[in-house]
Amino acid sequence: MIFTLHIWRQHDANSQGNFEQHQIDVSEDTSFLEMLDALNEQLIQTGQEAIAFDFDCREGICGSCNLVINGTPHGKHRATTTCQQYMRDYAGENELWIEPWRATAFPIIKDLIVDRSAFDRIIQAGGYIEIRTGSAPEANTMPVEKHIADHAFDAATCIGCGACVAACPNASATLFVAAKVSHLGSLPQGQMDHQRARKMLLAMDEQGFGGCSNYRECERVCPKEISVSNITTMNKLLYQSS
Amino acid sequence: MSDFELDSQTPKGSLENRWKQHKFNLNIVNPANRKKYNVIVVGTGLAGAAAAASMGEMGYNVKTFCFQDSPRRAHSIAAQGGINAAKNYQNDGDSVWRLFYDTIKGGDYRARESNVFRLAELSTSIIDQAVAQGVPFAREYSGYLANRSFGGAQVSRTFYARGQTGQQLLLGAYQAMSKQVDAGTVVHKSRCEMHDVIMIDGQAKGIVSRDLVTGELETHIADCVVLCTGGYGNVFYLSTNAKGCNASAAWRAHKHGALFANPCFTQIHPTCIPQQGELQSKLTLMSESLRNDGRIWAPKHQQDCEKRPEAIPEHDRDYFLERMYPAFGNLVPRDIASRAVKLICDEGRGVGHAIDGKKLGVYLDFAKAIEKFGLDGVEEKYGNLFDMYQHITAENPYETPMRIYPAVHYTMGGLWVDYNLMTSIDGLFAGGEANFSDHGANRLGASALMQGLADGYFILPTTVSNYLAQQTPIDITKSYPEAQQTLQACQAQLDRLLNAPDPQKTPDEFHRKLGQILWNACGMAREKAILESAISDIQALRKQFWQQVKVTGSDKTLNQTLERAGRIADFFELAELMCIDALTREESCGCHARVEHITDDGEAQRHDDEYAFVSAWQYSGNVSMPVLYKEELHFEFVRPTTRNYK
Numbered sequence: 011m012i013f014t015l016h017i018w019r020q021h022d023a024n025s026q027g028n029f030e031q032h033q034i035d036v037s038e039d040t041s042f043l044e045m046l047d048a049l050n051e052q053l054i055q056t057g058q059e060a061i062a063f064d065f066d067c068r069e070g071i072c073g074s075c076n077l078v079i080n081g082t083p084h085g086k087h088r089a090t091t092t093c094q095q096y097m098r099d100y101a102g103e104n105e106l107w108i109e110p111w112r113a114t115a116f117p118i119i120k121d122l123i124v125d126r127s128a129f130d131r132i133i134q135a136g137g138y139i140e141i142r143t144g145s146a147p148e149a150n151t152m153p154v155e156k157h158i159a160d161h162a163f164d165a166a167t168c169i170g171c172g173a174c175v176a177a178c179p180n181a182s183a184t185l186f187v188a189a190k191v192s193h194l195g196s197l198p199q200g201q202m203d204h205q206r207a208r209k210m211l212l213a214m215d216e217q218g219f220g221g222c223s224n225y226r227e228c229e230r231v232c233p234k235e236i237s238v239s240n241i242t243t244m245n246k247l248l249y250q251s252s
Numbered sequence: 253m254s255d256f257e258l259d260s261q262t263p264k265g266s267l268e269n270r271w272k273q274h275k276f277n278l279n280i281v282n283p284a285n286r287k288k289y290n291v292i293v294v295g296t297g298l299a300g301a302a303a304a305a306s307m308g309e310m311g312y313n314v315k316t317f318c319f320q321d322s323p324r325r326a327h328s329i330a331a332q333g334g335i336n337a338a339k340n341y342q343n344d345g346d347s348v349w350r351l352f353y354d355t356i357k358g359g360d361y362r363a364r365e366s367n368v369f370r371l372a373e374l375s376t377s378i379i380d381q382a383v384a385q386g387v388p389f390a391r392e393y394s395g396y397l398a399n400r401s402f403g404g405a406q407v408s409r410t411f412y413a414r415g416q417t418g419q420q421l422l423l424g425a426y427q428a429m430s431k432q433v434d435a436g437t438v439v440h441k442s443r444c445e446m447h448d449v450i451m452i453d454g455q456a457k458g459i460v461s462r463d464l465v466t467g468e469l470e471t472h473i474a475d476c477v478v479l480c481t482g483g484y485g486n487v488f489y490l491s492t493n494a495k496g497c498n499a500s501a502a503w504r505a506h507k508h509g510a511l512f513a514n515p516c517f518t519q520i521h522p523t524c525i526p527q528q529g530e531l532q533s534k535l536t537l538m539s540e541s542l543r544n545d546g547r548i549w550a551p552k553h554q555q556d557c558e559k560r561p562e563a564i565p566e567h568d569r570d571y572f573l574e575r576m577y578p579a580f581g582n583l584v585p586r587d588i589a590s591r592a593v594k595l596i597c598d599e600g601r602g603v604g605h606a607i608d609g610k611k612l613g614v615y616l617d618f619a620k621a622i623e624k625f626g627l628d629g630v631e632e633k634y635g636n637l638f639d640m641y642q643h644i645t646a647e648n649p650y651e652t653p654m655r656i657y658p659a660v661h662y663t664m665g666g667l668w669v670d671y672n673l674m675t676s677i678d679g680l681f682a683g684g685e686a687n688f689s690d691h692g693a694n695r696l697g698a699s700a701l702m703q704g705l706a707d708g709y710f711i712l713p714t715t716v717s718n719y720l721a722q723q724t725p726i727d728i729t730k731s732y733p734e735a736q737q738t739l740q741a742c743q744a745q746l747d748r749l750l751n752a753p754d755p756q757k758t759p760d761e762f763h764r765k766l767g768q769i770l771w772n773a774c775g776m777a778r779e780k781a782i783l784e785s786a787i788s789d790i791q792a793l794r795k796q797f798w799q800q801v802k803v804t805g806s807d808k809t810l811n812q813t814l815e816r817a818g819r820i821a822d823f824f825e826l827a828e829l830m831c832i833d834a835l836t837r838e839e840s841c842g843c844h845a846r847v848e849h850i851t852d853d854g855e856a857q858r859h860d861d862e863y864a865f866v867s868a869w870q871y872s873g874n875v876s877m878p879v880l881y882k883e884e885l886h887f888e889f890v891r892p893t894t895r896n897y898k
């Protein structure tokens with residue numbers, strides 16, 4: 011398979027970026043990131059700097075990888091991270107436009123790499139359950155109804171990739187925040203902190219993310235299919251605590 | 253380097269009381285004095301995040317580092333199957349003693365009894381801690397916690413969160429640590445890689461790090477340093493580890509005198525998706541939990557290997573694990589399952605893509621399970637794993653059996669530590685996969701998460717406190733000549749990588765070659781002659797690396813090629829030590845199968861009279877001439893027997 015690639019290159023946060031054009035020939039069993047690896051090998055061979063992009067696990071769980079491919083965060087295959095996209099999914103497309111997440115709260119560091127540490131700061135603001143190491147009661151003293159545990163689990167599968175922000179016209183992190191609030195807030199263990207949602211939303215605001223206007227683009231691109239119903243859950247919790 | 257006694261600090265007395273008694277004997281730091289102490293924790297996976305959160309909570313000043321862009325992305329996130337704990341919720345006869353026994357036996361009697369017992373003992377508190385943090389473990393309809401079985405055990409003691417147990421446990425630890433960041437007791441730096449340990453008067457008193465965004469080298473001083481930097485499976489290039497996993501922190505510590513224990517003990521996991529092509533950058537694990545319900549088979553006849561699996565009738569299938577090991581069947585420990593799969597493929601009965609003319613794969617079949625539990629039942633248990641398989645292979649495992657082949661997965665070897673998890677360098681601790689401690693020659697499934705968290709939440713906070721209690725707090729605002737010298741040495745190494753005399757090949761090209769040498773010599777079967785030639789091949793390739801490695805860009809900006817080259821440089825040295833270790837251990841045990849020491853029916857043959865020891869290697873100044881220290885293993889409570897899973 012032969013592709014023409016248009017890849018965003020930007021030396022650092024302060025310089026101007028532009029699309030750089032490359033050609034590549036790969037087999038259909040190659041993953042999207044392996045295709046970029048191959049391109050980078052060629053670049054290094056010819057004395058050029060490799061294209062910087064984030065990745066680690068390459069199995070869809072760490073949330074590192076984050077490319078906008080032909081305008082869609084994470085690419086064409088729905089409910090799939092960038093690293094789990096395969097070139098066979100792009101058969102019939104000769105041109106690929108590859109860009110970083112774009113959001114004020116995620117400044118570009120280099121090429122396709124952005125700074126997502128704002129997400130860490132949102133979690134630091136309240137995305138946890140307070141429990142001193144060693145002070146936990148026996149685990150089975152507090153049964154949790156299975157449907158509640160399952161619901162909490164679904165919300166807890168968020169990988170913190172930031173695609174929801176990249177897709178949102180307001181660059182809002184509401185889905186990310188709601189996933190955590192809904193995970194912790196639906197479990198009995200997490201119900202002590204009534205201010206969690208408020209603290210995290212405030213932090214979201216301070217970090218420069220926009221608010222939610224119900225576009226629901228976030229849900230469409232989320233690789234873990236985090237549902238916008240979590241936003242409803244969060245709003246309920248907010249309402250109850252005010 | 254001076255000679256020293258290898259003292260494991262292992263307590264004596266009854267096994268049940270050792271940890272309790274030891275804790276009582278350790279020193280503690282008065283709460284009011286804790287803020288005077290600075291602790292560096294490198295690595296914020298399960299072990300590091302748990303340790304940092306707990307020590308921050310105690311009131312120490314903790315500084316943490318990771319190379320990813322957030323602690324939440326550490327390799328621990330990828331653990332799928334589960335975490336063991338001796339809760340005996342299933343009332344199936346489990347106990348701390350049984351978990352201890354299974355782990356010692358699973359490790360083929362190459363681990364310390366005291367450490368393993370402590371691990372089993374702490375296992376139950378980990379589950380309590382995690383549940384209280386909001387880790388959404390699987391539950392029964394009753395609302396109580398569910399369990400499943402894992403390889404190497406006949407009881408059901410594995411706690412799990414669908415196929416994402418590592419993710420949920422890591423998020424728990426990450427959130428606990430985030431709370432301490434908010435409280436100001438933990439200061440964390442992401443995208444920052446440790447390059448070296450700073451040694452002051454024979455003690456570890458800080459690190460040199462490189463900010464991966466600006467490229468800046470920095471020094472950090474502290475009263476002690478804790479390495480929780482994970483395993484080194486990526487030395488093989490292809491492995492199930494995340495791409496960034498590396499040995500560098502541990503290796504640089506080794507070069508300052510930290511002994512490296514059992515480097516050749518590498519776990520090859522039986523159920524991974526086979527390699528599909530040349531460009532492949534990593535292998536993907538299919539959780540061992542699949543062996544609970546999936547049945548492993550290969551065609552009985554070579555001529556059937558080309559056929560679609562559905563076209564092979566039942567009587568022409570060889571369910572070889574069930575045939576060879578009737579008692580444990582598909583649930584034999586990993587090393588045994590991996591060797592059996594290799595044996596079948598070496599016989600020419602493998603299936604799937606051919607790599608270098610050989611079909612390396614067998615089937616993992618769920619037809620029976622689907623019959624029994626229905627599609628929904630199987631989806632509920634394994635849905636995300638099946639999806640992952642389908643993404644990667646474009647085949648639907650609900651309809652056609654999965655193909656699997658063993659792959660490098662975990663490293664039991666690591667920095668030698670005593671009972672306090674302190675390395676042979678005073679003030680340098682190691683936790684999680686980075687140390688060698690508890691798994692002997694083979695790790696049982698679902699026990700790495702347990703060990704990482706036992707180290708992080710419960711052991712390190714206690715033993716690090718004991719160490720600090722004996723130190724006068726160091727002045728971290730002063731400048732130390734040792735720190736500057738170490739920084740300069742790091743800069744020299746970067747310059748050398750950027751300026752090879754005859755740059756021709758990319759770092760990855762070297763890494764792939766190194767991986768091949770190691771996989772052939774130090775993988776599932778090891779043999780004297782092959783190990784010897786691998787050692788000289790590695791030496792030659794290493795020399796070529798330093799002559800010809802081509803690293804573009806500069807060290808003053810984000811440069812992933814440079815990061816990679818630095819890690820590969822360390823892998824080159826470690827790889828040689830692994831082969832030397834494998835060559836020296838003239839027996840088979842657990843993962844370490846020396847062809848010369850295999851019984852007639854293909855089982856590993858231990859030589860307890862000569863090799864019941866931990867091999868702890870000291871750097872001598874010459875990578876090719878390490879010095880071996882032996883820590884004898886004493887078995888007072890279990891009698892080493894031949895592992896029998898038949």
Ligand SMILES: Cc1cc2nc3c(=O)[nH]c(=O)nc-3n(C[C@H](O)[C@H](O)[C@H](O)COP(=O)(O)OP(=O)(O)OC[C@H]3O[C@@H](n4cnc5c(N)ncnc54)[C@H](O)[C@@H]3O)c2cc1C
Pocket residue numbers: 294295296297298299300317318319320323326327328329330331332333334335417418444445446447480481482483492493494497498500501537661662683684685686697698699700701702704
């Ligand atoms: C695919 C897969 C599935 C697994 N499933 C299971 C399972 O089901 N059950 C189980 O018990 N075990 C499982 N394991 C094993 C287990 O996940 C790991 O052994 C364990 O998570 C390791 O944790 P850790 O905290 O020691 O290291 P890691 O999670 O690897 O963390 C290492 C940390 O060190 C940092 N680091 C490394 N080097 C440097 C440096 N030089 N400078 C700064 N920071 C550095 C990294 O950024 C990271 O934060 C699995 C492993 C794999 C590969």
Ligand code: SF4
Pocket residue numbers: 167168169170171172173174175185186189228231232233234235236
């Ligand atoms: S909600 Fe979905 S898209 Fe947003 S960070 Fe979480 S996983 Fe990524």
Ligand code: FES
Pocket residue numbers: 064065066067068069070071072073074075091092093094
């Ligand atoms: S690289 Fe980890 S999710 Fe893609």
